[in-house]
Amino acid sequence: MTYWKNCLKQTNSELAKVVVFYNSDFKGNLKRLYEEINKKHPDWNIFWVVDNIGSVRNFPLFVQLLVRGEQGLDFVLEEATIIFEDKFHMSYPTSLLRNTPVVNLWHGVGLKEVELNNPINGFLADRVMSRYIMSSTIYKNQSYFVTTSTYMTQHFETNTIVKSNHFLELGMPRLDGIKISNRLHSNKKLILWAPTFRDNVEFDKILPSSHLDSLVKALKSSNSRLIFSPHPNMWKDPSFLSF
Numbered sequence: 001m002t003y004w005k006n007c008l009k010q011t012n013s014e015l016a017k018v019v020v021f022y023n024s025d026f027k028g029n030l031k032r033l034y035e036e037i038n039k040k041h042p043d044w045n046i047f048w049v050v051d052n053i054g055s056v057r058n059f060p061l062f063v064q065l066l067v068r069g070e071q072g073l074d075f076v077l078e079e080a081t082i083i084f085e086d087k088f089h090m091s092y093p094t095s096l097l098r099n100t101p102v103v104n105l106w107h108g109v110g111l112k113e114v115e116l117n118n119p120i121n122g123f124l125a126d127r128v129m130s131r132y133i134m135s136s137t138i139y140k141n142q143s144y145f146v147t148t149s150t151y152m153t154q155h156f157e158t159n160t161i162v163k164s165n166h167f168l169e170l171g172m173p174r175l176d177g178i179k180i181s182n183r184l185h186s187n188k189k190l191i192l193w194a195p196t197f198r199d200n201v202e203f204d205k206i207l208p209s210s211h212l213d214s215l216v217k218a219l220k221s222s223n224s225r226l227i228f229s230p231h232p233n234m235w236k237d238p239s240f241l242s243f
Contacts, residue, residue: 017041017081021048022089024055026063029105030086034063047076051089068093090131092138103144103168136161146170189222194229203230203240212243 019037023030026048038046050056051068059065066073074095083096086106096102132139144166147153153167195206207215219226234240 018045018047018076018079020076020080020083021046022083022085023048023087024050025057026059028086030084033084033105045079049073049076088131088135088139088143091134096138098142100142101144102138102142103146105146144168187223189224191219191224191226192229193226195231195234203234203237203243207243209239209243 021030021034026034034046034048037044045064047064047066048059049066049068053067056065066076073093077093077095077100078097080097080100083100083102085102085104088104092102140161140163143162145156145160145162146168147156148169150169153169156162157164157167215226218224230240
């Protein structure tokens with residue numbers, strides 16, 4: 001552990017904060033937040049945890065990677081000030097302290113009523129209920145859920161087991177980046193459409209091609225700009241490729 005202790009930077013006034021990101025990809029909200037923290041707080045210790053080395057994709061060389069089960073991860077988690085993730089994991093390392101905030105930056109997989117209402121033979125039972133059962137204590141006591149609006153907070157308050165005072169109405173890092181990049185269109189209403197995962201994809205059911213002209217007319221008449229951010233699985237759908 002001496003090596004890992006020496007890795008932690010120290011400031012003149014206090015021990016620098018230890019921030020942990022937990023995800024297999026360097027992308028989306030987590031990537032955006034990592035870049036902001038790294039730029040604004042160069043004295044902080046930032047680590048990125050992955051479940052296995054085979055899952056590592058798209059990581060810049062400057063990111064301090066730790067693999068679950070590797071020597072050193074336990075020490076880092078014991079010192080962690082906060083953990084950021086974009087999904088609730090199946091399980092968490094046993095060294096994670098029971099008072100470390102775990103902040104979720106996406107849509108709460110494993111917590112929603114649609115996933116919990118039919119736990120025995122429901123469509124999502126296998127991949128959701130085992131996650132829920134194994135990690136429900138962390139979900140209830142340590143999870144903080146970032147939302148984009150009061151409406152979103154109200155929706156998830158009634159659909160999750162997250163405590164009501166654990167919702168943070170902060171927007172989303174990736175959306176902030178979109179807003180910044182679209183300042184030239186500040187006179188337009190900005191609409192983000194980001195449909196979530198569909199097992200059978202079927203993009204044409206989400207946006208039938210026969211409705212496309214009507215959508216374009218509605219956007220023009222309301223002076224709106226639409227940003228469409230599909231789920232990665234949708235890129236394989238023939239209907240979406242045609243669109």
